[in-house]
Amino acid sequence: MQRRGNSAKDGYVGIDNDRDGGMTFHGRLVLDARVFGLIPEDETCEGWELGRLQGLADRVNAEWDKHGGGIPSLLPDDLRKRHAEIYERQMQKAHEAGWDPDANLEDEQ
Template identity: 45%
Template sequence: MKSKIYEGIDKQEGGAMTPTANIIRDAWVFGILPEDQTCEGWTVQGIEDLYDKVTEAWHPYGHLVSRLPPELRERHERIYSAAIEKARAAGWDPELGDSD
């Protein structure tokens, strides 16, 4: 059985507005990964390990952006604002359709 390999946050369709991309963005916010790390070529196991690290980093803040210290909150805003802008330019629509 061949392992699924992640294409990289910069190569995901629709501007990478997916749970996996959010894990990567959160890893950037917390400094777990450098912001130029796209995770291209990572296995599912690697993404799951990253998820565990990100979850642990969020734990002291109750997984709420409003509880982040100013430096992290500002980094979160910058990273996610840029992601939303890029996704919208790629045609992403945050509204749910009838089939969602």
């Protein structure tokens, strides 16, 4: 059963338990950290406290800053390929879990 959101007491629920099949802000942070090799690909960050996630976010942002500021197409070939593979796998899982990428767009209108 997927938990939704985070509990400050328990820390981050982890990408595998996050809402929207892990395609949330924190889930994408985990994916980006995997792309840059900052965490192993099997690390879900479940139970990580907010301070630890912030430290990871700082490291991820530093990596993005080296490569054009968050635009995957500006990554070097090896990282661009890795990004595509990691995100494709997660988006497939998210779609299977019922994630609708357009749903958030409707909320913004």
